[in-house]
Each structure stands twice: as structure tokens, then as C-alpha cells.
Amino acid sequence: xxxxxxxxxAFLCRWCASAGADLAGTNRLQYPPNAVPIRVNCSGRVExxxxxxxxxxxxxxxxxxxxxxxxxxxxxxxxxxxRRIYLLRKVLAEMGIEPERVRLEWIxxxxxxxxxxxxxxxxxxxxxxxxxxxxxxxxxxxxxGKENQAWSVDMPGTKGVEA
Amino acid sequence: xxxxxxxxxxxxxxxxxxSPLKIAVYWTGSCxxxxxxxxxxxxxxxxxxxxxxxxxxxxxADAKRKDLENLPPRSIDVTLVNGVIRTTENEEMVEILRxxxxxxxxxxxxxxxxxxxxxxxxxxxxxxFVFGPGYRPSPPPGGEAEDAPPSLLPQAxxxxxxxxxxxxxxxxxxxxxxxAQFFERAISGEIxxxxxxxxxxxxxxxxxxxxxxxxxTRIVRPHEVQPDPEKCLLDQGIICLGPVTRGGCEAAxxxxxxxxxxxxGPTPKAGDPxxxxxxxxxxxxxxxxxxEAAFPEExxxxxxxxxxxxxxxxxxxxxxxxxxxxxxxxREEVRA
Amino acid sequence: MRKITIDPITRLEGHGKILIYLxxxxxxxxxxxxxxxxxxxxxxxxxxxxxxxxxxxxxICGVCPEAHHLASAKALDAAFQAEVPKxxxxxxxxxxxxxxxxxxxxxxxxxxxxxxxLPEDVEKSERNVLGVLRRFPELxxxxxxxxxxxxxxxxxxxxxxIHPVFALPGGVARPLSEExxxxxxxxxENMVELGKTMIRVxxxxxxxxxxxxxxxxSEEGWLPTHYMGLVDENLAPNFYDGLVxxxxxxxxxxFRLPGPEALKRIEEHSEPWTYVKFPYLADFGWQGxxxxxxxxxxxxxxxxxxxxxxxxxxxxAQEEYERYLDFFGEKPVHATFAYHWARLVEMVQAAExxxxxxxxxxxxxxxxxxxxGKPGEGVGVIEAARGxxxxxxxxxxxxxxxxxNLIVATTHNAPGIGLSVKQMAEALVAQGKLDExxxxxVEMAFRAYDPCLACATHFLPGGTPVSVEVYDAWGNLVRxxxx
Numbered sequence: 001x002x003x004x005x006x007x008x009x010a011f012l013c014r015w016c017a018s019a020g021a022d023l024a025g026t027n028r029l030q031y032p033p034n035a036v037p038i039r040v041n042c043s044g045r046v047e048x049x050x051x052x053x054x055x056x057x058x059x060x061x062x063x064x065x066x067x068x069x070x071x072x073x074x075x076x077x078x079x080x081x082x083r084r085i086y087l088l089r090k091v092l093a094e095m096g097i098e099p100e101r102v103r104l105e106w107i108x109x110x111x112x113x114x115x116x117x118x119x120x121x122x123x124x125x126x127x128x129x130x131x132x133x134x135x136x137x138x139x140x141x142x143x144x145g146k147e148n149q150a151w152s153v154d155m156p157g158t159k160g161v162e163a
Numbered sequence: 164x165x166x167x168x169x170x171x172x173x174x175x176x177x178x179x180x181x182s183p184l185k186i187a188v189y190w191t192g193s194c195x196x197x198x199x200x201x202x203x204x205x206x207x208x209x210x211x212x213x214x215x216x217x218x219x220x221x222x223x224a225d226a227k228r229k230d231l232e233n234l235p236p237r238s239i240d241v242t243l244v245n246g247v248i249r250t251t252e253n254e255e256m257v258e259i260l261r262x263x264x265x266x267x268x269x270x271x272x273x274x275x276x277x278x279x280x281x282x283x284x285x286x287x288x289x290x291x292f293v294f295g296p297g298y299r300p301s302p303p304p305g306g307e308a309e310d311a312p313p314s315l316l317p318q319a320x321x322x323x324x325x326x327x328x329x330x331x332x333x334x335x336x337x338x339x340x341x342x343a344q345f346f347e348r349a350i351s352g353e354i355x356x357x358x359x360x361x362x363x364x365x366x367x368x369x370x371x372x373x374x375x376x377x378x379x380t381r382i383v384r385p386h387e388v389q390p391d392p393e394k395c396l397l398d399q400g401i402i403c404l405g406p407v408t409r410g411g412c413e414a415a416x417x418x419x420x421x422x423x424x425x426x427x428g429p430t431p432k433a434g435d436p437x438x439x440x441x442x443x444x445x446x447x448x449x450x451x452x453x454x455e456a457a458f459p460e461e462x463x464x465x466x467x468x469x470x471x472x473x474x475x476x477x478x479x480x481x482x483x484x485x486x487x488x489x490x491x492x493x494r495e496e497v498r499a
Numbered sequence: 500m501r502k503i504t505i506d507p508i509t510r511l512e513g514h515g516k517i518l519i520y521l522x523x524x525x526x527x528x529x530x531x532x533x534x535x536x537x538x539x540x541x542x543x544x545x546x547x548x549x550x551x552x553x554x555x556x557x558x559i560c561g562v563c564p565e566a567h568h569l570a571s572a573k574a575l576d577a578a579f580q581a582e583v584p585k586x587x588x589x590x591x592x593x594x595x596x597x598x599x600x601x602x603x604x605x606x607x608x609x610x611x612x613x614x615x616x617l618p619e620d621v622e623k624s625e626r627n628v629l630g631v632l633r634r635f636p637e638l639x640x641x642x643x644x645x646x647x648x649x650x651x652x653x654x655x656x657x658x659x660x661i662h663p664v665f666a667l668p669g670g671v672a673r674p675l676s677e678e679x680x681x682x683x684x685x686x687x688e689n690m691v692e693l694g695k696t697m698i699r700v701x702x703x704x705x706x707x708x709x710x711x712x713x714x715x716x717s718e719e720g721w722l723p724t725h726y727m728g729l730v731d732e733n734l735a736p737n738f739y740d741g742l743v744x745x746x747x748x749x750x751x752x753x754f755r756l757p758g759p760e761a762l763k764r765i766e767e768h769s770e771p772w773t774y775v776k777f778p779y780l781a782d783f784g785w786q787g788x789x790x791x792x793x794x795x796x797x798x799x800x801x802x803x804x805x806x807x808x809x810x811x812x813x814x815x816a817q818e819e820y821e822r823y824l825d826f827f828g829e830k831p832v833h834a835t836f837a838y839h840w841a842r843l844v845e846m847v848q849a850a851e852x853x854x855x856x857x858x859x860x861x862x863x864x865x866x867x868x869x870x871x872g873k874p875g876e877g878v879g880v881i882e883a884a885r886g887x888x889x890x891x892x893x894x895x896x897x898x899x900x901x902x903x904n905l906i907v908a909t910t911h912n913a914p915g916i917g918l919s920v921k922q923m924a925e926a927l928v929a930q931g932k933l934d935e936x937x938x939x940x941v942e943m944a945f946r947a948y949d950p951c952l953a954c955a956t957h958f959l960p961g962g963t964p965v966s967v968e969v970y971d972a973w974g975n976l977v978r979x980x981x982x
Binding site for chain 3: 190194196197199203228229247252279286299300301306310315338370384389392398407415416419474477
């Protein structure tokens with residue numbers, strides 16, 4: 001049985017992260033090819049809905065790449081991104097999705113090597129987490145979800161297959 | 164004191180429907196609030212009742228399930244279903260109603276989005292939680308197998324996941340002005356397919372509170388403060404879902420000193436109410452000048468959002484909440 | 500074996516089915532009221548913000564959301580060790596009495612009303628509120644008018660009439676204005692007037708009918724149980740607050756305790772054929788489905804409250820209470836159909852209370868929140884229209900719900916309702932009258948209780964002793980599990 005290969009969607013800002021990814025390419029740096037890149041004008045353009053849409057479409061992880069704080073081409077876009085992803089990860093955790101599946105990185109246009117390294121690390125981490133949707137530790141009420149482990153299986157009194 | 168007046172404007176002759184309008188109202192996983200919400204029309208209700216024939220409405224009239232099953236297909240003009248689809252019996256009943264109805268609509272937040280009871284989708288095993296392990300629904304002593312109580316579905320579902328839905332009257336329960344609007348359209352025969360009886364614009368447009376500079380410097384909970392009665396609640400740090408929620412309720416809750424919790428459902432622009440609200444909150448939070456130095460304080464402010472599911476998905480978890488099973492299934496489909 | 504099914508039962512809040520089983524000789528083997536709904540509030544209340552509980556738990560029931568809203572607020576008052584300042588308490592009490600008035604009126608005219616106002620042989624399609632409005636148009640118009648005004652009071656104080664938003668731990672959201680108080684007072688006067696009218700109509704149109712009198716005094720309507728209700732220091736019913744008083748089937752006091760202590764004296768029994776549980780007094784133990792002075796089964800709601808009280812709290816209600824006791828001649832009144840009359844008496848007290856509180860100048864006071872301590876544990880008890888309601892919460896340090904536990908009015912009545920339905924079915928079978936026309940009579944047996952079955956499927960999870968009996972398809976007891 002072949003090893004699980006995580007599928008990643010990477011939203012990369014045009015001015016920094018996407019350029020950094022291109023640099024990794026032109027420098028012929030090796031990194032796992034698991035990501036589908038999507039170029040956006042600014043990481044601040046990335047809507048939480050897009051991240052969720054990616055996860056619902058079969059992605060095991062989503063990477064958002066933006067400029068370093070202070071370097072955003074639009075001045076403050078990446079500050080919004082940071083706060084958005086902070087809240088999004090909380091909400092995902094409450095629904096049983098490991099927050100580590102959504103990763104925000106600052107990658108400048110000159111950081112080709114850093115981009116390659118981020119991809120390596122992310123793929124490793126996702127391999128450990130496994131494919132999305134398989135119950136590992138259902139996150140949930142009062143933070144943690146350990147007490148909900150018993151409830152993560154279909155109980156008698158509930159009909160078989162979920163709609 | 165005179166009672167509120169929701170007089171129906173349209174007295175036009177009923178053209179496209181049988182006369183009087185044959186209606187059915189049914190409840191699934193419901194609290195009954197939607198069934199009594201019609202009474203909020205006050206005296207206008209008498210006018211409505213004079214123009215309709217109640218074919219099936221267990222809350223108020225005595226027709227039984229077999230009376231419903233005996234009706235010819237599409238013989239009910241308009242059916243309103245409220246409640247979340249929670250049991251196998253709920254599923255069966257709405258399928259029968261769909262067959263017997265020309266127009267069938269989701270009435271109230273539960274039918275529309277899953278409602279408050281859909282928060283149970285965060286955990287499974289409601290029956291076991293309530294009754295303990297080993298509980299098996301069974302028939303009464305000496306009864307037949309079909310006499311057992313219906314099983315609970317593994318997830319509570321909004322109506323549209325079980326049958327096609329022609330229109331929505333949203334709210335928890337739908338407020339009287341929207342109910343009046345609905346009956347006007349139903350009686351005059353002018354319901355548009357897909358119509359949602361609420362505004363497309365956000366609640367903020369009709370809220371009388373004054374919005375000043377949009378900046379969130381703290382998040383507080385309603386019992387921790389006594390807010391200024393004139394100013395926008397969100398500006399004062401209380402999480403209010405007005406920006407992402409449809410208008411049409413005349414901002415009843417903000418007028419009463421409490422934040423909107425989203426019962427009319429998200430605006431078409433917002434889509435998923437939690438994700439839209441996250442975006443809004445994140446945009447508004449400020450801890451002084453934006454910059455790396457502000458990050459820890461910004462995080463501290465954002466940590467003021469506790470119980471994000473209960474706060475942001477209070478009525479909409481069935482429709483928008485992520486299901487691990489569905490994610491896994493989709494993941495399998497694209498495994499290549 | 501022959502089976503008759505009433506599906507669904509109608510003119511109540513909630514889902515239910517009545518299953519009647521006859522043996523080969525056509526005699527009644529059993530009749531049960533089955534509740535096929537369960538949404539599991541106790542499960543998903545965990546992890547919620549404490550201050551949201553009044554708004555979350557009220558979604559248990561849209562006919563009595565006010566009861567949950569305030570029982571929840573009172574549990575939170577206790578959990579935060581907060582004292583509610585007088586203006587906030589007056590707001591809550593006034594609001595609450597307006598709700599009781601409205602809910603009882605709803606039942607008297609819309610739900611149970613058709614059984615009271617219409618002749619028994621009326622056509623099924625006529626046997627509903629429209630039938631009542633057609634035969635009593637003047638009264639009907641007044642009822643709709645005044646109910647709208649009572650609902651308006653709920654809207655003024657609560658923000659919304661159905662699923663109000665105003666109660667918070669330690670108080671309420673905001674002060675009332677003088678203008679609002681005047682509007683409320685004017686509505687209250689009309690409510691009291693309607694109360695008087697309804698009393699007159701009851702004595703002129705309903706009580707004199709021989710069939711109704713026969714029902715009131717019938718053997719199949721007579722069920723000797725214990726009774727539970729809240730009483731104030733004068734042993735008068737108080738819907739908002741008081742001590743839980745339980746009076747035996749013979750009229751002696753079993754206990755009179757504050758909410759948290761009373762809660763400990765109740766246990767429950769569950770059956771696999773219905774999602775409602777069956778509470779009983781722990782001191783007696785579960786002795787199966789039978790009533791009587793030595794069984795643990797008790798009832799709540801208007802009949803019960805008028806049995807545990809020694810007097811009413813307001814003058815017009817007291818007058819009607821005396822006429823009521825005069826008619827039955829004994830106390831406790833065990834006649835199930837007396838619930839309707841008791842409901843009328845309470846409706847009048849509620850209206851008078853609204854009028855009284857609306858005149859209190861402190862109602863518009865600005866102090867509307869008490870100081871909150873650290874979140875802990877608390878119990879709130881209140882009388883819903885249908886009976887005693889307990890909310891019990893344990894909160895985390897963050898003010899989230901760790902544990903929620905509710906015993907809801909109609910649940911207490913589940914054993915009584917089951918017995919009343921069976922009694923009525925038995926009587927009809929014995930009289931050879933089990934045809935379509937008489938099936939409504941079986942339903943009338945539960946309807947007197949004004950049940951709220953969405954409410955009823957909420958009760959103590961886990962920790963409390965629970966016993967489960969499992970039967971095979973032939974009705975043999977296979978095993979009994981003690982939890």
C-alpha cells in the first residue's frame with residue numbers, strides 16, 4: 001500500500017511568497033510537490049471561506065504565504081491575515097479539524113530556500129496527522145475533546161449512514 | 164393600548180391557487196415556537212385564517228397522518244415545515260408532505276439552517292448521552308417492531324438536505340412583519356421559487372444604534388458590561404452578528420440591549436456566517452498601531468471569543484459546520 | 500392482538516403517538532403515549548457560554564420559552580452568587596406573569612379550548628380554534644386582541660415575545676422607561692377584564708354542560724397522586740419563586756424545600772419505548788405505573804398548584820378558587836379534567852399580578868444588574884405554565900457550561916399522563932366505544948395536562964439513579980437494569 005501523500009492548497013501572495021516559490025524553482029531546490037499553488041495579490045485577500053473550501057474539496061492542509069510583517073505591499077494586509085487565521089484555527093479545532101492543517105508563513109521574494117523548507121516541514125507534519133476527516137482526537141467542548149471520544153462512534157439509536 | 168397592526172395589503176383575488184388557499188404546517192425536531200409564531204400577527208391572523216383552509220396542522224387541528232397520506236399528490240397549495248430533521252420519522256413525514264404539496268417551504272431557523280438543536284452535531288450519540296449505554300429503542304411490551312420510537316439520524320439536518328425546498332421564511336421564530344409578507348404573497352399566488360422572506364442586506368442597515376469608528380479594542384461578554392444604549396454593540400466590544408445577518412426583524416435584539424445572534428441567517432454576501440464574522444472581527448481588532456509589537460495584545464483580544472461554535476454558528480451549524488465524515492469521504496474521492 | 504394507533508396526537512405542543520393494544524377478546528391489554536422526539540439539549544449545552552443559556556435552553560420550547568429563560572437566569576444568579584436588584588426582579592416577575600396569562604389563555608382557547616367550547620360530536624375538521632372562533636366570534640376577537648397585548652408586554656421587556664433575550668446572570672439587560680410602564684399598565688387592565696370575561700363564559704357556557712360535568716366527576720378522570728408546586732410564604736401559588744411544596748394524595752405535606760434540596764428528592768425511570776423519562780419521589784421508589792398514596796408518582800401544573808396551595812395570591816383568583824373548591828367538595832382535587840378550570844383560576848391570578856407589579860414605581864429603576872462572583876454551580880426553579888421546572892448548571896472558571904441538568908414540567912407529568920390515557924382507553928373499551936368519534940376522548944385525557952412534549956424529553960443525564968426495564972416482543976420482562 002503506497003504511503004499517504006498529503007494534498008495541499010497553497011495561497012501565495014504575489015509580491016513575496018509566490019516570488020519566493022518561483023525562486024525555489026529557478027534555483028532547482030528540491031521540495032515535495034504536494035501543493036497546488038494559487039497566487040493572490042495579497043495574503044490579506046485570502047478569505048477564511050477559501051481555506052474551508054479547500055479543505056472541503058479534499059485538501060489535507062492549506063498553506064497561506066504572505067510578506068513579513070512590515071513588508072506588505074499593501075501596508076497592513078498581512079496583519080489582517082494573521083488575525084483571521086488565528087480565529088479560523090480556533091473554529092476548526094472546535095469542529096475536530098487539527099489547527100495544524102492550516103499554516104501561515106511569512107516568506108519573502110528572496111527566500112526560495114525557506115519556501116522549500118516550509119514545504120518539507122508541512123508535508124512531514126501532514127503525513128503524521130494523516131488524511132483529513134479521519135477521527136484522531138475529536139476537538140470539541142470545553143477545549144480538548146478527550147471526554148468526547150466516546151461520542152465519536154455511531155451509537156445505537158442512531159440510523160446507520162449519515163446523509 | 165392598541166395591538167400591533169399587521170394588516171395584509173393584498174386583497175387581490177386568488178388566481179393561481181385553489182380558493183381558499185389550502186395550507187399545511189408541520190413540525191419536525193421543533194420547539195413549537197414557529198407554530199405559535201403565526202399568533203403574533205394578532206388580529207391580522209383572523210384575516211389570514213378567513214382566506215385559508217387548514218389541511219394538516221397537528222399543533223392546532225386534528226387531521227392525522229393517515230388523513231395526510233390519503234390526499235392526492237400536489238393537493239396542498241402551500242406547506243410550511245419547521246424544525247430540524249432529527250429522526251427517521253421526521254424524514255418520512257417531510258417526504259410525504261413534499262409529494263402532497265405544490266409549494267413547500269422551510270419555516271424558521273431549524274428548517275432553514277439546522278437551528279439551535281443542530282449544535283448537537285458537534286457531538287454524536289445523543290441517545291446514549293441521555294439514556295446511557297445499552298439503551299435500545301424498542302416497541303412497548305407486546306407491541307410490533309414498527310411501534311418502536313424512531314431512530315435519531317446521526318446528524319441533525321436542515322430541510323433542504325432531505326427534500327427540495329421552494330422558499331424560506333427565516334427567523335427564530337420568523338418575526339411578524341415577515342410572516343405577514345409571506346401570507347400576502349402566498350394568498351395572492353406570487354411566491355417566487357427560491358424566495359427568502361427577509362432582507363438581503365445586513366441587519367446593521369435597520370439597526371438604530373449609532374456606528375462610529377469601527378475598531379475593536381476589546382471583546383466583552385454581555386453579562387460583563389452594561390452597554391451604552393445608543394452606540395453600536397460591536398463597537399463596544401460585544402460580539403454582534405448584525406454585519407453578517409439578514410435584516411427584516413427591525414433589530415429587535417439590539418433594541419432590547421442584547422446583540423444579534425444571527426437567527427435570520429447569513430446575508431447572501433456573507434455566506435458562511437462564522438467565517439464571514441471571523442473575517443470581520445479580525446479586520447476590526449486593534450491594539451494600538453498595527454505591527455509586530457501589537458501581535459500579543461491582538462491575540463489576547465481575540466481570545467475573548469470563547470465558544471466560537473455556539474457564538475458564530477448558533478443557528479447554522481447543520482448547514483455550515485464541517486463534518487469529519489464528509490471531509491473524509493471527499494478526501495477518498497480525490498485520492499489519486 | 501388488535502392495535503389502534505392515534506398518530507399524531509394533536510392540539511398540544513410536541514410529538515406523540517398513542518398506541519392502544521387489545522387482546523383477542525377485545526379487552527384492553529395496554530395503552531401508552533409514546534414520545535418519539537429527542538433533541539438532546541443536555542448534550543450540546545456543554546461548552547456553551549453561561550450567559551447564553553437563557554437563550555439556548557428556551558429553544559427547548561417555543562410555547563413556554565419564558566419559563567426556561569428565567570429558570571436559566573435564576574440558575575445563573577445562583578451560580579454567580581449574584582443578588583438580583585429590585586428593578587430587575589420586578590421586570591422579571593411582571594414579564595413572567597404576563598407569560599403565564601398568555602400561555603394559559605392559549606391552551607384554554609386554542610389547544611384544549613375546542614374540547615371545552617364545542618359539542619363532543621362536532622366534525623373533526625371543525626374541532627379546532629377556527630371552530631371555536633366561528634361559534635364565539637365576539638369572545639374570539641377579544642381573546643386575540645388581548646393576547647396580542649400580553650405578547651406585546653413580553654416584547655417590551657423581553658425584546659421578543661417568542662425566545663426573549665433580556666435575562667442575564669444577576670439581572671436583566673436594561674432598565675424600563677416610564678413610557679413602557681404606562682403601555683404595560685394599560686395592557687394589564689385589559690388582561691384582568693378578559694380574565695373576568697373568561698370566568699363568566701366558563702360558568703355560563705362550559706360548566707353547565709352535563710357532558711363536561713360528567714367528565715369532571717368521572718371515574719376515568721379520577722387519578723389520586725401526590726402534587727408538587729411552588730408556594731410563597733402565605734402558601735399561595737407563586738409562579739416566579741418560592742419553596743417547592745409536595746402534598747400527598749391524602750392532602751398531607753410531604754416536604755417543603757428550596758429548589759436544590761427538592762431536586763435531590765426526585766429520581767427517574769426510563770422505558771425503551773419512549774424518549775420521555777418518568778420521574779417519581781425517591782422516598783417511595785419506582786413501583787411501576789400505578790397511582791395512589793403509596794406510589795411515588797406525583798403531578799405538577801395548575802391542578803397540582805391549586806392542591807398544594809392554601810389560597811390564591813390575588814382577590815379575583817381567590818374568589819374563583821373558592822367556587823372551584825366548592826364544586827369538588829374535597830382537597831386534594833384528583834379530577835384530571837379539573838386542570839382546565841384550575842388553569843383559568845391561575846390565568847386570572849397572573850393578570851392581576853401583572854397589574855399590581857406594573858404599578859410599582861421601582862419597576863423603572865436603573866439598578867438592573869447585581870454584582871457577579873466567580874462562576875460556580877447553581878439551581879434555578881420556577882413554575883412553568885405546565886409545572887415545576889428545574890435548571891441546574893455547573894460552570895467552568897471561564898464561565899462556560901461544564902454540566903447542565905434540567906427537569907422540565909411535563910416530564911414530571913409523564914407517569915400521570917400515561918395513567919390518564921390508559922384509564923380513558925379502558926373506560927371506552929369497556930363501554931364498547933372505541934370508534935373514530937371517541938378517539939378524541941382518549942386524547943382529551945392527555946390534553947387536560949396541556950403537555951409540552953418538546954420540553955418533556957429533557958432530564959437528568961448520567962449521575963442520577965435510573966432503572967430500565969427491557970421487554971421481549973411478547974411482553975415478558977427480560978431484564979431490569981439499575982443505573
